[in-house]
Amino acid sequence: MKFGLLGTGPWAERTHGPALAAHRDVELVGVWGRRPEPTGALAERLGSRPYADVDALFDACxxxxxALPPDVQAPLAVRxxxxxxxxxxxxxxxxTPEAARGVAEAVERSGVGCVVFFTLHFCASTGGWLREQSAQAGSWQVGRADWLSPVFGGADSPYTASPWRREKGALWDxxxxxxxxxxxxxGPVEEVTAVRGGTGDTVHLVLRHTSGASSNCTLSHSVTPAAAGVTAEVRGTPGIAELPVRDEAPAAGFRRAVDALLTEVRTGGKHLCGARFAETVTLLLHQAQLQLRGV
Incomplete structure (x- = not known):
């Protein structure tokens, strides 16, 4: 399959680009970015060619x-x-819910395949765990998922300078x-409650699910490196299930996301992490953001 890469930032450079260039079932035909210099430099490193016209890249692949900020990604995805x-x-x-809905509607209208790179679903250890626990959906009563990172808490991270992460914080990232x-x-969420934490962009969410279950999240980019970590668990009739540690680089997971898209296109089956699932996630985040703003 002929792929084009949109974006030239750290995520594109470290994850998307190398995974696409190395994939045996992919031809990376070109790179488009918003600035010519990094676009040309990344395309050269990946053995591809830069495109100044994004529509020309669409025609070629x-x-x-x-790998772009979400407000840039959505309209380009529709195009x-x-x-x-x-x-x-x-x-x-x-x-915004409207932009996310627009992506989902464009996918359905055009009949193209769509996979969204929710990384935990494509890492070998965490993805396997999610599939195993999903087989017992309906049996879980309580859950939590915490993602605490030091991006703004003193870490030497390439994402610290990201303007959209600075603006939107951990809630959206x-x-x-x-x-x-x-x-x-x-299961689906019928009510979300959001409150700010005491440190930086820290946010706490409490979710009430239509199944009768409840869950909570703590999200932050403002913890110190020593306090960082990703944890999750669910509790219910089967007992307690804890999310395993991610044990590989994101590029390995991205290769599986490529595989998932190739499979979807070949078979017509829809992956869980599709456009409608991503729309639901955006809607919940938007509802939480409105609460944090006091709207």
């Missing part, structure tokens, strides 16, 4: 992988889908990961 390109998107797919764990296991 079968699929696009997107790509309308051009007949399959989509491998990043989370969150958008920052790592909140999708937490929700991607809880929703498949505990």
């Amino acid at each position: 079968d699929a696009v992988a997107v 790509a889908a309308n051009a007949g390109c399959h989509l491998l998107l990043d989370k969150p797919v958008a920052i 790592v909140g999708p990961h937490a929700l991607s764990v809880l929703l498949p296991l505990l």
